[in-house]
Amino acid sequence: MVKAVVGANWGDEGKGKITDMLAQQADIIVRFQGGANAGHTIVNNYGKFALHTLPSGVFYGHTTSVIGNGVALNIPVLMEEIKSITDRGVPMPRILVSDRAQMVMPYHILLDQYEEERLGGKSFGSTKSGIAPFYSDKYAKIGFQVSELFEGEMLKEKVERVCEQKNVMLEHMYHKPLIDPGELFATLQEYKNKIEPFVCDVSAYLNQAMKEGRTILLEGQLGTLKDTDHGIYPMVTSSSTLAAYGAIGAGIPPYEIKEIITVCKAYSSAVGAGAFVSEIFGEEADELRRRGGDGGEYGATTGRPRRMGWFDCVASKYGCRLQGTTDVAFTVLDVLGYLDEIPVCVGYEIDGEVITDFPVTCKLEKAKPVLKTLPGWKCDIRGIRKYEDLPEKCRDYITFIEGQIGYPITMVSNGPGRDDIIHRKSSIK
Numbered sequence: 001m002v003k004a005v006v007g008a009n010w011g012d013e014g015k016g017k018i019t020d021m022l023a024q025q026a027d028i029i030v031r032f033q034g035g036a037n038a039g040h041t042i043v044n045n046y047g048k049f050a051l052h053t054l055p056s057g058v059f060y061g062h063t064t065s066v067i068g069n070g071v072a073l074n075i076p077v078l079m080e081e082i083k084s085i086t087d088r089g090v091p092m093p094r095i096l097v098s099d100r101a102q103m104v105m106p107y108h109i110l111l112d113q114y115e116e117e118r119l120g121g122k123s124f125g126s127t128k129s130g131i132a133p134f135y136s137d138k139y140a141k142i143g144f145q146v147s148e149l150f151e152g153e154m155l156k157e158k159v160e161r162v163c164e165q166k167n168v169m170l171e172h173m174y175h176k177p178l179i180d181p182g183e184l185f186a187t188l189q190e191y192k193n194k195i196e197p198f199v200c201d202v203s204a205y206l207n208q209a210m211k212e213g214r215t216i217l218l219e220g221q222l223g224t225l226k227d228t229d230h231g232i233y234p235m236v237t238s239s240s241t242l243a244a245y246g247a248i249g250a251g252i253p254p255y256e257i258k259e260i261i262t263v264c265k266a267y268s269s270a271v272g273a274g275a276f277v278s279e280i281f282g283e284e285a286d287e288l289r290r291r292g293g294d295g296g297e298y299g300a301t302t303g304r305p306r307r308m309g310w311f312d313c314v315a316s317k318y319g320c321r322l323q324g325t326t327d328v329a330f331t332v333l334d335v336l337g338y339l340d341e342i343p344v345c346v347g348y349e350i351d352g353e354v355i356t357d358f359p360v361t362c363k364l365e366k367a368k369p370v371l372k373t374l375p376g377w378k379c380d381i382r383g384i385r386k387y388e389d390l391p392e393k394c395r396d397y398i399t400f401i402e403g404q405i406g407y408p409i410t411m412v413s414n415g416p417g418r419d420d421i422i423h424r425k426s427s428i429k
Contacts, residue, residue: 314346
């Protein structure tokens with residue numbers, strides 16, 4: 001049985017908590033795309049953690065954590081992350097890394113920084129983790145697969161060839177120091193020694209696991225609106241954030257993915273540049289940001305304050321549709337308990353016309369939110385475990401959102417902890 005946990009919107013929806021919760025009944029958790037450029041925040045009996053590369057199931061002794069071939073693998077970051085959890089009393093997790101995963105190279109991070117610097121005010125709001133240069137090289141066929149670390153002479157020749165190309169760019173475009181091929185080769189030898197114990201043919205491993213009937217969770221990074229093809233291009237990430245890509249990024253057949261749990265926040269937040277129709281500002285945004293998440297709405301990787309907004313039915317309906325949603329996990333509902341009234345974006349007005357289908361970016365830039373205001377429930381709902389025990393106005397909010405997006409909300413998260421979850425039967429099939 002293969003399930004995917006993915007985001008409906010801009011990322012930061014609370015996927016880490018949902019994956020961590022579902023991992024209790026899973027055998028294998030797979031990261032299938034993206035890199036260390038975004039994080040998943042987990043709160044459990046070991047404490048609070050921000051994971052960037054490791055899957056969110058690493059805290060269980062019975063699970064195997066897999067880095068799939070679709071991941072942008074930064075080996076030093078992965079090693080540091082493993083150390084950061086084991087130093088805090090978490091048992092060493094079982095980790096497998098695909099031999100077909102490609103590596104974030106030291107120069108990818110530099111090029112990312114240099115390009116954002118060059119663009120100045122027109123930058124993409126990158127986390128400067130090397131992700132765009134990494135994926136550029138992957139598709140330009142000059143990336144480095146993990147498997148190549150074990151081919152000494154071939155690797156040395158390729159390093160020299162790629163450095164020659166990169167140095168032209170560094171010298172003439174960015175006017176920065178050049179890469180020394182010898183130093184880079186030595187760094188890759190260090191990478192080899194660190195990663196060697198974890199390397200395997202992940203696709204073959206997962207194929208055998210499926211034959212044995214084991215439960216596999218695919219964990220996505222970011223959300224639909226950051227997808228390279230279907231997101232708010234060009235203010236997107238450099239990989240596909242869709243559940244469909246999970247099959248490619250893990251190396252399994254697409255028909256094996258039976259459940260797609262799409263995570264939606266009860267309000268909106270985003271890190272980075274790009275169109276955000278339901279965005280709010282000033283004190284209204286500051287208060288929601290302060291109260292949001294567990295300790296406030298700040299990026300798990302960058303620490304940047306997230307941009308805040310009301311729930312966006314147009315974007316979320318689109319996000320769920322593209323993911324192929326079977327279940328919606330509705331998170332951080334408890335945060336909204338302070339509000340007398342809760343605005344919800346139910347449409348976009350573009351050039352005098354109101355639409356409810358998510359448009360392409362150039363039209364999105366002109367969109368104004370059409371808001372409907374719902375009554376708040378004005379109380380703390382943390383600790384409630386049964387859906388019928390939620391205040392009536394809170395249940396009404398959930399039902400309204402579900403009707404607008406058209407996908408079944410079967411899980412409601414009302415706190416940061418692993419057990420702060422309410423399971424719900426939906427009338428939507």
